[in-house]
Amino acid sequence: MTSTATTRVLTGITTSGTPHLGNYVGAIRPAIAASREAGQQSYYFLADYHALIKCQQPELVHQSTLEVAATWLAFGLDTDRALFYRQSDVPEIPELTWYLTCMAAKGLMNRSHAYKAAVQENTDNGADPDFGVTMGLFSYPVLMAADILIFNAHKVPVGRDQIQHVEMARDIAQRFNHHYGEHFTLPEAVVDDQVAVLQGLDGRKMSKSYGNTIPLFEDEKKLRKKINKIKTNLLEPGEPKDPDDSALFQIWQAFASPEQCAQMRAAYAEGIGWGEAKKQLFELVNSQLAAPRERYNALIANPAEIEVVLQKGAQRARTEAAPLLAKLRTAVGIRPLG
Numbered sequence: 081m082t083s084t085a086t087t088r089v090l091t092g093i094t095t096s097g098t099p100h101l102g103n104y105v106g107a108i109r110p111a112i113a114a115s116r117e118a119g120q121q122s123y124y125f126l127a128d129y130h131a132l133i134k135c136q137q138p139e140l141v142h143q144s145t146l147e148v149a150a151t152w153l154a155f156g157l158d159t160d161r162a163l164f165y166r167q168s169d170v171p172e173i174p175e176l177t178w179y180l181t182c183m184a185a186k187g188l189m190n191r192s193h194a195y196k197a198a199v200q201e202n203t204d205n206g207a208d209p210d211f212g213v214t215m216g217l218f219s220y221p222v223l224m225a226a227d228i229l230i231f232n233a234h235k236v237p238v239g240r241d242q243i244q245h246v247e248m249a250r251d252i253a254q255r256f257n258h259h260y261g262e263h264f265t266l267p268e269a270v271v272d273d274q275v276a277v278l279q280g281l282d283g284r285k286m287s288k289s290y291g292n293t294i295p296l297f298e299d300e301k302k303l304r305k306k307i308n309k310i311k312t313n314l315l316e317p318g319e320p321k322d323p324d325d326s327a328l329f330q331i332w333q334a335f336a337s338p339e340q341c342a343q344m345r346a347a348y349a350e351g352i353g354w355g356e357a358k359k360q361l362f363e364l365v366n367s368q369l370a371a372p373r374e375r376y377n378a379l380i381a382n383p384a385e386i387e388v389v390l391q392k393g394a395q396r397a398r399t400e401a402a403p404l405l406a407k408l409r410t411a412v413g414i415r416p417l418g
């Protein structure tokens with residue numbers, strides 16, 4: 081049992097791609113830092129059921145699960161402290177998903193951004209509004225609610241695009257509590273404005289959906305190549321440049337110390353050439369990724385070792401999830417006869 085003073089913080093990463101700099105700076109790095117704080121119990125998991133919504137290529141889902149797991153471990157997540165597990169290893173989650181599905185208003189799901197975006201795209205293309213829309217996509221917020229509510233998480237650190245889903249989890253929890261009794265803590269989304277949302281190679285948000293990412297753990301040569309591809313303007317060396325209008329500087333900021341940031345600002349004002357700025361960015365990022373990259377490669381070569389860590393995490397997770405689920409079953413009227 082966690083003490084009442086403990087704040088339970090939960091977040092998941094969908095295993096449908098290769099982890100990139102944006103995932104690290106925006107989610108993994110702050111989550112690992114927070115997991116070391118006293119008074120916090122972290123629940124960090126691989127959302128592989130969520131991956132099936134977007135990605136129906138089995139090998140890709142499997143490989144991504146390995147890569148995302150190895151990434152957390154390579155950056156030193158302490159899995160004796162944090163609960164680190166794979167969603168699909170906790171059968172209490174899909175069971176709770178069904179109980180919540182029966183409490184979730186369809187009208188609420190109709191308003192989900194992810195679903196609405198798909199319908200809008202179909203409408204724009206003159207297609208049937210539900211073309212290509214699966215029930216997985218439609219009811220994805222219910223699965224996410226189960227992820228959160230099964231551990232009665234207090235705080236859910238997410239990107240802005242996910243706030244709505246956490247609010248839906250609250251709504252569903254409230255409705256369940258109202259109908260079946262107070263079982264769920266109402267979770268809160270936490271969006272940290274200090275955490276950078278990195279731009280990708282093309283200047284849009286770095287995201288696997290845009291294909292503009294810089295993967296975290298490719299070898300040095302490829303990292304250098306990717307950094308060289310970051311979009312810049314046509315200003316020549318010697319011409320002053322605006323750091324606040326530069327994806328390159330934004331990534332620099334996410335890795336640099338305050339002194340290094342000030343130095344680079346000055347260099348921009350003095351007209352540092354883009355080639356030189358890219359070279360320095362590569363060196364900075366690479367110096368911070370070199371050691372984790374070595375650990376990552378060793379982990380990837382040893383998937384069985386990662387599996388042991390995940391199984392241990394799943395056991396701990398289930399020890400917490402099972403008693404709550406047992407109460408919920410009884411609450412909804414599913415229990416042995418006699």
Ligand code: TRP
Binds near residue numbers: 127242
């Ligand atoms: N849907 C989230 C994303 O795409 C990932 C996720 C799944 C999640 N379940 C969660 C995040 C529960 C926080 C809590 O980013």
